Amino acid sequence: MKLLPLDAPWAISLVAEWLSREQNYKWLDFRDGSKALTAVSLNVMTQRDLHVRRVFTPDDSDLLIGITGLSDVHRHWKMAGSVWAPHAPYRKLLTFGFVDLGLEQ
Numbered sequence: 001m002k003l004l005p006l007d008a009p010w011a012i013s014l015v016a017e018w019l020s021r022e023q024n025y026k027w028l029d030f031r032d033g034s035k036a037l038t039a040v041s042l043n044v045m046t047q048r049d050l051h052v053r054r055v056f057t058p059d060d061s062d063l064l065i066g067i068t069g070l071s072d073v074h075r076h077w078k079m080a081g082s083v084w085a086p087h088a089p090y091r092k093l094l095t096f097g098f099v100d101l102g103l104e105q
Contacts, residue, residue, distance in 0.1 A: 003054040006046050015067050016042045068093045078104040
């Protein structure tokens with residue numbers, strides 16, 4: 001699987017549509033009491049260094065099949081508060097966090 005930045009407006013809209021489905025958002029906690037995530041709020045999240053979101057695709061395709069990420073990222077302290085990975089490639093996400101972002105155990 002490939003991890004790609006969540007930076008294209010069409011991808012943000014698609015992911016927001018996924019996350020607005022009750023079968024998906026009922027498992028998520030956005031800490032502000034909201035359940036469904038809108039494209040606008042997801043776009044804001046992608047612009048803040050506090051949250052790192054990535055979409056993932058199969059190795060042989062550019063078809064988006066899921067979203068993953070890290071929340072409460074503190075680059076100065078080299079840590080993240082939580083893994084945000086519903087049905088995600090955990091190994092790739094952890095490699096991204098520890099290698100690409102420079103987080104530490």
